[in-house]
Amino acid sequence: MPEIEATPYWLDGNFAPVQEEITSFALEVEGAVPPELCGLYARNGANPRDGHSGHWFLGDGMIHGVALREGRADWYRNRWVRTPRFEGRASRNPLDLRGSVANTSLVAHAGRTFALVENALPMRIGPELETLGYEDFGGRLTTPFTAHPKICPETGELHFFGYSPLPPYLTYHVADAAGALVRSLSLLLPVVFDMGLALRGTMPFAWSDAHAPRLGVLPRGAGAEALRWVAVEPGYVFHVGNAYEEADGTLVLDVAWYRELWRGGPSAARFEPARLRRWRIGPGADRAQETDLDERAIEFPRIDERRTGLAHGVLYAVQTGAGPDESEARDGALVRYDLAHGRDAMHVFAGGIPSEFAHVSGGSGEGWLMGFVYDRVRGASDLVILAAADVAAAPVARVRLPRRVPQGFHGTWIPDA
Ligand SMILES: [Fe+2]
Known part of the structure; x- marks a missing residue:
């Protein structure tokens, strides 16, 4: 008998497109939208x-937006991002910066809003998505433009990087507060690029025990010769909550840390979920x-992004289930960590x-x-x-x-200009 494949988690329940x-x-x-918003x-x-993709991370981008104004919720829109891939016009070259x-x-930076993915140029998005x-x-x-850039609240600079399976592998970039690209500097975690997986149409990454992770520390404004490598325990990180420097030069990073990810390939549905971990790197x-x-x-x-690169004190995170395929089995939560006071x-x-x-x-x-929160009873999202x-209090609004808004990735608030 042919083996019947279960629906992958990213096409099931509220992950489904x-x-x-x-x-x-x-x-x-319900409640009151604060008029300041x-x-x-x-x-x-x-x-x-088309309803199918080889991995949760590979589907066409769709943006869901809600406009708030003077205490009202004016509109909701959802729009696909019209990439050449979406239009069926893209090359299949995985290195094409317009092919993803x-x-x-x-x-949102310097008056422009970009939709981002790790392996392509940023795509500009207008006010109605x-x-x-x-x-x-x-x-x-x-080079590609990371989906996880940071904006310095003191200078307004946008810091980002692009990585590639080909040299120079990793390039660090800075755009100034006016949006001009002013610096590009050519410069590894144990998930490595696997060309065999790329050719099979899934994410080209898998766990490797043979590669030790390390953090690159580069003083802002310095050249590549100042780059220093710092060892960390094997693990994987998609998301750094924040990083800052203490008065004595110690660096502090708060990250969502996975002990292991994607052993055997990126479709491995079961892995231990991430936990909040702090890395401290003493001077030298x-x-x-x-x-x-x-x-x-x-x-x-x-x-609070006004604290990006500065001591943040407070960090917020979503509590997840035991794995992506089990996260719908119980109520989700949001956690506020007051790290400065241990509460x-x-x-x-x-x-x-x-x-x-x-x-x-x-x-x-x-x-x-x-x-966004998917309401199981209503079958729609709020x-x-x-x-x-x-x-812990009842929602303000x-x-x-x-x-319903399917489970997705990252959102941002874009105040009216
Ligand atoms: Fe992310």
Whole structure:
């Protein structure tokens, strides 16, 4: 008998793609949208146009957006990112910087909004989620643009990198506050590129015991000769919550840390979930001191981005299930870690499955947290707004969306200009 393959987790339950683009105005709100919130919450994720993909990370990008203004929730839209791949016009060359999807995150910088993925140029997105075209910084950007850039709150610079299976492998870039690419510097975790997997149409990465991870430490503004390598315990990290330097030069990084990932290949559904881990690197040290900060399974660590590169004190993360295929079996939660005081608080979404929550600053206090939560009972999603200082309290507002928003990746708040 032929073996019947189970539906992979990324095509099942609320991971499954939606089939239509819709627009809905004057959304119902439970609670009250803070009037200070005027802008767009937009979140990217994989939503394969034809309903199938070789891995959760490979589907066409779809952005779900909710516009808030003067206490109202004006509209909801979902739009695919019109990449050449989406249009069926892309080359299959995995190194084509215009050949990928744009499904992982969004960043707003210097008046532009980009949809990002790890292996392509940034794709510009308009205010109603329309696709405007690739940005190559006047032809100066010749590597991919990471989906996980950071904006320095003091200088307004956008720091990012691009990696490739071919030399120079890793390039670090800086765009200035006006959006011009002003610096590109050619310069490894134990997940390695596997060309055999690339040719089979899945993610070209798998676990390797033969490769030890290390962190590259490069003083800002310095040349590649100043790069220093620091050893860490084998593991994997998609997401760094923040990194900063203490007064004595010790570096502190808070990361969502996996003991192991994708042994045997990227479709391995079961792996131990990530936990919040702190790496401390003393001045001149060649090995990090590592501490698990919590037992809970978490992902999507975020901070108040006005503290990017500075001591953050507070970090927010989504509590996840035991693995991607089991995360729908119980209520999800959001955790606020007050790391400066060793306390934490939690908001459990009864009957709900949260996606990433972004921090939004404003008002006089700690601001808000905002993200999509799938409501199992309603079979649709809400945009939930929590008071960041008191996450355990009832939501400040719950914007009822007319449909479910599939589990996706990263969202961001883009205030009106
Ligand atoms: Fe990510």
